[in-house]
Amino acid sequence: MELHSRTDAYIGRYAARAAGMVPSEIRALFAVADRPEVVSLAGGMPYVSALPLDRIGEMIGELVARNGAQVLQYASAQGDPVLREQICEVMELEGIRANPDDVVVTVGAQQALDLVTKIFVDPGDVVLAEAPSYVGALGTFAAYQAEVVHVPLDDGGLIPAALRETLERLRRDGRRVKFLYTVPTFQNPAGVTLTAPRRAQILEICAEYDVLVLEDNPYGLLGFDGEPMRALRAYDSERVIYLGSFSKTIASGLRVGWALAPHSVRAKLVLAAESAVLCHANLSQLAVREYLATQPWREQIKDFRVMYRERRDAMLDALETLMPKGCTWTRPSGGFFVWLTVPEGLDTKAMAPRAIAERVAYVPGTGFYSNGDGRRHMRLSYCYPEPHRIREGVRRLAGVVEEEIRLRDTFGGVRRDDRAPGGVDTPGPGLV
Amino acid sequence: MELGHVVVLAGGLSYEREVSLRSGRRVADALRALDIPVELRDTDATLLDALATDPPDVVFPVLHGASGEDGSIRDVLELVGVPYVGARPDACRVAWDKPTAKAVVARAGLSTPESVALPKEIFHDLGAASVLDRIVEHLGLPLMVKPTRGGSALGASVVRDAEQLPAAMVGCFAYGDTALIERYVEGTEVAVSVIERGGEPYPLPAVEIVAAGGRYDYTARYDAGDTEFVIPARLSPEAAERVTAAALTAHRALGLRDLSRTDLIVTPSGEVHFLEVNVAPGMTETSLLPRAIAAAGLELSHICRDLLIQRFT
Numbered sequence: 001m002e003l004h005s006r007t008d009a010y011i012g013r014y015a016a017r018a019a020g021m022v023p024s025e026i027r028a029l030f031a032v033a034d035r036p037e038v039v040s041l042a043g044g045m046p047y048v049s050a051l052p053l054d055r056i057g058e059m060i061g062e063l064v065a066r067n068g069a070q071v072l073q074y075a076s077a078q079g080d081p082v083l084r085e086q087i088c089e090v091m092e093l094e095g096i097r098a099n100p101d102d103v104v105v106t107v108g109a110q111q112a113l114d115l116v117t118k119i120f121v122d123p124g125d126v127v128l129a130e131a132p133s134y135v136g137a138l139g140t141f142a143a144y145q146a147e148v149v150h151v152p153l154d155d156g157g158l159i160p161a162a163l164r165e166t167l168e169r170l171r172r173d174g175r176r177v178k179f180l181y182t183v184p185t186f187q188n189p190a191g192v193t194l195t196a197p198r199r200a201q202i203l204e205i206c207a208e209y210d211v212l213v214l215e216d217n218p219y220g221l222l223g224f225d226g227e228p229m230r231a232l233r234a235y236d237s238e239r240v241i242y243l244g245s246f247s248k249t250i251a252s253g254l255r256v257g258w259a260l261a262p263h264s265v266r267a268k269l270v271l272a273a274e275s276a277v278l279c280h281a282n283l284s285q286l287a288v289r290e291y292l293a294t295q296p297w298r299e300q301i302k303d304f305r306v307m308y309r310e311r312r313d314a315m316l317d318a319l320e321t322l323m324p325k326g327c328t329w330t331r332p333s334g335g336f337f338v339w340l341t342v343p344e345g346l347d348t349k350a351m352a353p354r355a356i357a358e359r360v361a362y363v364p365g366t367g368f369y370s371n372g373d374g375r376r377h378m379r380l381s382y383c384y385p386e387p388h389r390i391r392e393g394v395r396r397l398a399g400v401v402e403e404e405i406r407l408r409d410t411f412g413g414v415r416r417d418d419r420a421p422g423g424v425d426t427p428g429p430g431l432v
Numbered sequence: 433m434e435l436g437h438v439v440v441l442a443g444g445l446s447y448e449r450e451v452s453l454r455s456g457r458r459v460a461d462a463l464r465a466l467d468i469p470v471e472l473r474d475t476d477a478t479l480l481d482a483l484a485t486d487p488p489d490v491v492f493p494v495l496h497g498a499s500g501e502d503g504s505i506r507d508v509l510e511l512v513g514v515p516y517v518g519a520r521p522d523a524c525r526v527a528w529d530k531p532t533a534k535a536v537v538a539r540a541g542l543s544t545p546e547s548v549a550l551p552k553e554i555f556h557d558l559g560a561a562s563v564l565d566r567i568v569e570h571l572g573l574p575l576m577v578k579p580t581r582g583g584s585a586l587g588a589s590v591v592r593d594a595e596q597l598p599a600a601m602v603g604c605f606a607y608g609d610t611a612l613i614e615r616y617v618e619g620t621e622v623a624v625s626v627i628e629r630g631g632e633p634y635p636l637p638a639v640e641i642v643a644a645g646g647r648y649d650y651t652a653r654y655d656a657g658d659t660e661f662v663i664p665a666r667l668s669p670e671a672a673e674r675v676t677a678a679a680l681t682a683h684r685a686l687g688l689r690d691l692s693r694t695d696l697i698v699t700p701s702g703e704v705h706f707l708e709v710n711v712a713p714g715m716t717e718t719s720l721l722p723r724a725i726a727a728a729g730l731e732l733s734h735i736c737r738d739l740l741i742q743r744f745t
Contacts, residue, residue, distance in 0.1 A: 003663045003727050007718040011658050025586060025649075031450035035476070038445075353447055353586070353606045407552065407605060410560045411598040 017123075020142045023424045026352050026364060030427035033361035039393030041315075041380040042361040042427055044188065044336055048251045050307055051300065056251075059294065060287050067286070075282045077274035079105025079258070083289040087258050090292075091244065094220050095234030098260050104269045105280050109218055109245040109257035113140050115272045116214055116241055116259065120178045121146045126170060128180040130158055132339070132368030132377065134188045134216065135426045137181055141370070146178070148370040155330065157194030158182055160201040167209040179212035179241075185229050186219035186335025189368050189379035193229065193333060203236050211239075218245040218257075221301050223334035224309040238262055246288055248336075249301050252429075254284045308336070314387035315380065318394035324402050329380075336383035339365075341376055342401055345408040348378040349425060351400060360396035367426035435468050435740055439488040441505065443474035446497025447607060448584050455494045455715035458722070462733035463492075463740075475505060483512050490740045491516040494715055496583055501712050502528040515743040519711045523687040527709050530580050530612050533686060537706045540685035542678055544706040545697075546571060547614035549580050552605050560598060567613055568594045574616040577601060579608030583710060585649045590616055614707075619699040622665045623720040624679035625713060627691045627735060628742065633683050635676045636724035640665030661720070663727040671702040678704050690739050693721055 033040040064071055078084070084100035091098055106112040113136070121127060123145035129137065131150030141148050149170065152162045163180070170177055182202075184194035194202065206213050215232045223229070233242035245257035259269055273280075291297060315338055319329055326343030340362075342348060349364035365377030380397075382390055440463070442456020443449055460470045471488070473479060475495065483491075491514050499505050503521030510521065519527065527533050531549040538544050548567060555563055567575070577600040578588035587607030589600045604611045621643075625636040643649075644658035664672065679694040686692075686709060693713035697705045713721040715732075722732050 002666065003661075005661045005663075005723065007659045007661075025584075028450040029447060031453065032445055032447070035445060347602075350603055350606050356447065359445075406556065407602055410552070410555050411602050412560070 017143050017145050021424070026349060026425045027427065029352055029356050030361065032356050033427065038356070038359045038361055039385060039389050039396065040361045041382070041385070041390070041393045041397070042363045043384055044381050044429075045384050046248045046252050046336075047304075047307065047384055048253065050303060051251060052295070055295065056287075056291065059290055060283075063286055063290050064283075071283055071286050073282060075279045075285070077104075077277075077279050078270045079103065079280055080282070080285045080289055083256075083285050083292075084258075086289060086292045087244065087260075090221075090249075091231070091233075091242070091260065094217070094228045095230035096242065096260070097234075098237075102260055102263055102266050104259045104261070104266060104273060105285055106257045106259060106273065107277060107280060108247055108252075108255045109216060109243040109259075110136055110140075111273070111276070112243045112257055112259035112269075113137055113214075113216065114143075115269050115276065116179075116243075116261075116265075117141060117144045117146065118276075119265070119268045119272050120212070126175050126177045128163070128166065128177060128211070129370075130182055130187065130190070132189050132365060132374060132379075133181065133370075134183055135363075135367045136429075137216065138368070138370050139424070141181075149177075150369060150371065150373070151180075153187070153190060153192060155192050157184055157187065157192050157198055158202060160198055160205060163202060164205050167205065167211065171209065177209070177211050179214045180206060181214045181216065182232070183216045183218075184232055185217055186222065186332055186337075188219070188335070189337050189363070189365075190339040191330040191332030191335060191337045192339075194232075196229065199230070199232055199235060203232060203239065206239060207236075213240045214243065215240050216243045218243075218248050219335035220244075221249055222305055222308060222336075224305060224312065225333050233260060241265060249304070250288060250291060250297065254288055255281065256284050256288045305334075308334075308383060311382040311385070311387055311390060312338075314390045315382040315394065318391045322394050322398040324398060324405060326405070327401060336381050338380045338382065340378050340380055342378070343405060343408075344376065345412075346401070346404050347375045349375055351404045354403065355397060355400045358396045358400050360393045360400065362397065363426050367424070435489050435737070435744060437486070437488045438463060438468055438470050438740055439483070439491045440470055440472050441475060441479075441491055441493045441495055441500075442472060444495045444497065444500050444505075445475075446495070446499060447582065447586050448496035448500075451584060451714060451716060452494060452496045452500065454717070455496065455719065458715045458717065458732075459492055459494050459736055462731075462736050465733045466737055468737060468740075475499065480508070480512060483509075483514055487512075487514055489515075490743045492736065492740060493518055494712060496712055496714065498581065501583070501710070502581065515745060517739045517743050518690050519686075519688045519692070523689065524711050527686045527688065527692075527711050528581055530578070530708050533682075533709055534706065537682050537685050537709075540681050542681055542685075542706045543703060545576070545615045545617050547612055549610055549612045551610045552601075553609075555601070560601070564594070564597050564601070568597065571613065571615045575600075576612075576614040576616040577604050578612050578614070579604055580610040580612045582607050584714075588649065617697045617699060617705050619697040619703075619705075620665060620667065622667070622675050622696045622698055623693055623724075624675050624696065625691065625693045625721045625724045626679050626683045626688075627725075627739070628689065629738065631742075633680055635679055636721070637663050637727045638665040638667065638672060638675050639663050639720045639724050639727075640667075641720075659718075661723055663723060665698075667698055668702055671698050671704065674698075674702070674704045678706060682706060682709050690742065691721070 242260040365374030503524035640662040
């Protein structure tokens with residue numbers, strides 16, 4: 001008797017929204033990147049080892065011993081009230097004046113992103129995002145079957161004229177734009193920051209076209225020069241939904257983020273959060289509350305800034321010294337990432353296996369676009385490896401790019417559009 | 433004979449690390465189901481010390497890709513004197529290099545698609561366009577392009593139009609320095625696994641692979657879910673006999689041991705062509721060998737145990 005089977009017995013049963021949830025062969029390569037032989041410039045993991053881990057350990061222990069009956073219990077879906085007040089204090093550093101009633105605590109900013117998309121986006125709705133944009137957001141938008149329309153950015157962040165042009169075109173086409181998603185400060189993946197004059201312009205344009213703004217700001221306090229920039233939400237409290245996170249300023253493993261939204265939106269977010277998770281992990285929330293109340297968190301952020309600045313410098317110096325002619329890159333003034341552009345005819349996705357063979361990992365640019373663009377780009381992160389490892393990683397990467405240039409010259413700079421569409425090209429969050 | 437300590441080696445630093453980790457966990461779980469004490473280990477700097485300090489009865493290498501399949505890890509296991517399941521290093525080296533394996537099985541009487549294996553240097557030196565023109569002139573179209581060494585179809589592509597050939601070459605050279613360019617034979621894709629029992633090679637039922645969109649690439653193998661497997665393969669009785677005989681011939685001619693999986697193409701007229709052989713076949717939940725074992729009415733755990741006992745001296 002013939003036996004018929006499939007690689008996945010459930011194929012044909014999945015919802016349409018799961019269609020894109022397929023890892024590419026590139027994602028499988030990242031399995032190698034967590035080995036110590038490989039210098040990973042791919043992951044976006046904050047360097048949590050710099051935290052006073054013993055003090056945090058004691059603090060969490062005492063929290064449970066002293067107040068376990070509350071800490072280990074369900075809580076409200078909106079989040080702990082004291083923590084929400086503290087979150088408002090943190091946001092003041094970026095010029096935001098907010099009421100704790102309008103804050104919803106979430107499982108990292110990623111859940112806030114999911115909830116906002118869930119309550120606003122119907123299948124086929126248009127969401128605007130920078131080109132390139134944060135991969136986690138693109139995954140969320142795809143899961144809700146949004147159509148992502150990218151808007152270009154440059155060294156000054158999102159380009160206002162391009163935004164206007166895009167909105168005008170979409171209006172002519174009768175398309176409904178639900179919101180503009182933007183990481184204005186130390187953008188992931190490009191590392192660029194929206195200039196102050198452009199902030200005002202972007203908000204004016206969005207007001208003109210009646211478009212909501214979803215501001216995602218996990219890196220805002222990790223600037224290397226001067227005071228934090230004013231967040232978009234500081235300019236406009238009605239049109240902007242702000243997403244914040246303690247993942248980079250305290251610890252990503254605690255999974256505490258938040259959304260600050262206009263009152264009516266906030267009410268829906270709370271109900272959506274309740275249906276998703278009932279309530280946030282109380283232990284994590286109260287650990288953050290205690291940390292903010294008892295630990296020198298502002299000084300800790302300063303320490304992070306110094307450390308990441310040193311790593312950024314190591315990466316920029318190494319790129320300057322080692323990368324072959326024709327490569328260009330951004331010069332971030334904060335955050336975790338440099339966006340590298342390789343010479344024409346090269347394909348960062350195609351050359352990723354060779355990089356792994358040379359024991360260096362990066363994220364190909366294609367992961368940061370929803371339309372297959374990005375083949376001439378890659379994201380390099382400097383947040384996790386120490387400076388000498390960063391230099392070694394860039395040295396290896398330069399060799400890979402040189403070899404790719406040689407291959408291009410041999411085969412005539414081919415486009416690889418005919419290759420099979422890849423699925424998800426980016427690593428999971430736990431990658432070193 | 434009772435196995436007291438078994439090491440399953442999985443992971444490694446090849447492109448197929450993730451697949452290998454999945455295969456390794458599957459084999460370890462199968463053995464643990466029989467209460468065999470199993471240690472699942474990666475190939476890292478601690479391995480040799482661990483093998484010396486606490487030598488296992490037998491090692492089961494489930495390492496895919498380089499070092500796992502090219503014989504090098506097995507060479508090291510020979511050096512430290514630990515018995516292991518699978519082919520010896522010299523046989524692995526021959527099987528791992530696809531053009532060499534093709535030549536060996538051709539001498540043993542199997543048909544294999546005409547091909548040429550060229551390192552990227554030759555394209556640099558002679559000019560890619562003229563070399564590629566000669567290849568198309570000689571082998572015709574369509575062509576299969578793949579790295580001479582490697583698995584899971586990484587870097588492999590079918591070229592139906594000469595204009596796609598440079599892109600396919602670049603894609604292939606991302607995974608290796610030498611490309612095998614082979615005449616592409618249309619037909620039914622079939623995999624026949626061989627396991628040795630009592631010193632005799634025993635062929636498992638042929639698995640027919642029907643990839644959605646016709647491409648059994650990496651995604652189709654491990655993730656997409658839309659690849660269909662039919663066991664036994666829908667072949668005429670004569671063709672079914674020929675694929676089984678071909679897998680046995682390849683296993684013997686290449687001097688393989690314990691287990692192997694031979695990939696073949698059967699043309700509509702029933703001709704059987706050898707494509708490649710695997711000395712460390714995938715053992716994941718979507719892999720071909722475990723499916724063939726189940727279709728034969730056998731248990732993966734028993735097969736793994738028996739293979740270990742065969743090597744436990």
